[in-house]
Amino acid sequence: MAGPLQGIRVIELAGIGPGPFAGMMLSDHGAEVIRVDRPGARIDARDPLLRGRRVIGVDLKSPQGQALVLDLVKGADALFEGFRPGVTERLGLGPAQCHAVNPALVYGRMTGWGQFGPYAQAAGHDINYIALAGALHGYGRAGDKPTPPINMVGDFGGGGMMLAFGMVSALLHAKTTGQGQVIDCAMTDGAAALMAMIWGFRANGIWKDERGVNLLDTGAHMYDTYACADGKYISIGSLEPQFYALLLHKTGLVDDPDFAAQMDSGRWPQLKDRLTSLFATKSRDEWCEIMEMTDICFAPVLSMAEAPHHPHNVARQTFVEADGVMQPAPAPRYSATMSDAPRMTKAADTDAILADLGYDAARIDSLKAAGTVR
Template sequence: MLSDIRIVEIEALGPAPFTAMLLADLGADVITVHRKTASDVPGKGERNLLDRGKRSIALDLKDPEDVALLRKLLRTADGLIEGFRPGVMERLGLGPEPCLEIQPKLVYGRMTGWGQSGPRVQEAGHDLNYIGLSGALWYGSPAGVPPFPPPTLVGDIGGGALYLAVGMLSGLLKARVTGRGTVVDAAIVDGSAHMMNLLMSLRASGGFRTERGQSLLDGPHWSRCYRCADGSYLSVQCLEPKFYRLFVDKLGLGDDPDFARQFEQGLWPDLGKRLETLFLAKPRTHWLALFEGSDACVAPVLDPESAAGDPHMAARGIWSEEDGRLQAAAAPRFDGNPPPRPRAAPERDAHRDEILAELSGS
């Protein structure tokens, strides 16, 4: 879909390379400017899964000759992605202004936690800090325990990488029409706060409260996970009354007057305890067989390796062993076609000769 787009990515951690991977998955020619030596941060070795489908050239951005090479590369680029703290690229002489002088239609994507302005811009931080400040962490766990959502998904990926991807694509569309580039300020605090607007819409109608454990999606017995006799877990979220009735009927609780009062908040804690006891009496296989094929909104909670073997996930080819590592397929899909199989992540500087040959001919 993006085969005529070239993105230059400056090596960073977390959401910036994820965005570049997503664009590469969608067909863009992503050239990663790696450091000449590997980072000592775990997960950033010589070959990183997030580099799949990309090409690599290693440059020292403090070396004038390498900076000159990067500038030449930018003349051929549609977009640039960087994930440094504000001011770093400017100090390297590679801020938006000089880069847009080199390539006026360049979409300059900036990925940070705190953004490009505000009192915290020079402070260090990570996923939990950003979503804690933005409000997105508040409902991250059941009431009574500290909030902790799945690592990186809400902040780095949801509020960061995906918003940068949308911003990059919007900027690329603008550049196609106007011939002028733009700067995308993608901050995790911005994106993760924006993601809260669905919950804010429920709050406006009375369906969500500030207090944890008191709202439609974070408090009821029909919107949580339960442990089974074998130590595995089930997810239950039958919000709509017709689905809830199926759920309680399948459990043989359809005639119980308390379970019939789905939205009576005062009953939720006791009914949740009753379901805890019930689900603990049988292994997950029993419950999955009971609910199979129904609209009761019950599903297993699986680790990635187990998810790869699930019939639905396997039928869609979502998880696979590629390049010696378990990884998820590209998303979204188009016209019912299976997602493309991404190329393996390259070794650092693997495409130097190829890229230099292209630049010499441009």
């Protein structure tokens, strides 16, 4: 088996970050993804974002290169790109040009600000997109400045993952109607969508714009990380009353009246100080012996070096090693269409891809001589 997207062909116009992540997701779940890169571009054989691809180097600024990509489009189900708005149109590879040769094509566009709006032509990065979306403001502790959560929320959650979802949705529509369409995937939109629950909390008056004082943003004593005696950390998420009661039982605080009013936010700072002192009395492993695999809602905070070796992750094969590179395994899992093991992309497949298009040896040699492909 090769995943539920087996038989789907996707053209990826090479970019960075969220685009390759969308390509990885589609490839992980069975799609054939052909990455169109610059001629002679270096392929990073250790990058999980590029796994599972076939790669061809094409000069997109040349008429021959543009014609070659349109030949690829004719036999594809989808294409996605991550350029600024208008770039692919100027290359002769915009939605109109692609739909002229393949009306059923799903055309994905990955940008930070979107295809229109005052910021559309401006440069930016994850930190900027989640800032404008109202997400970055909420990350950080009380009294401190906003802290970007690496680039998980903009590039990958609100960007690449949203694009992959949008493309699969549009592919389903195209399969039933024969009609392709364009997906305008903006990281600002995606990051805002990821905040839907918090917007609901705010509407119900249970979330403040002030950072680090709310139930889920390190404001509460029963939902935070704590340092242990060995300098390692644990995470506590004892929100529900029964889970909180077990936390107090396991920490010896069940009869302490200070901890009885769980949701009295005015007492949270004081209770957090108490827990900080308590958790610092034992090592992380000692707290794991007391709390792990209970209904406290507990887990040790593992480093990237540690996570692949935790028994739970080992049992589920959450991480895999491919060509000597430790990396996350494809997710989610299916009962009937198991995805293949990841395959690292090491070299371009230019000749094979062109041969699949019906190009003969003389034509391939001519394209190489002209610098159109490499």
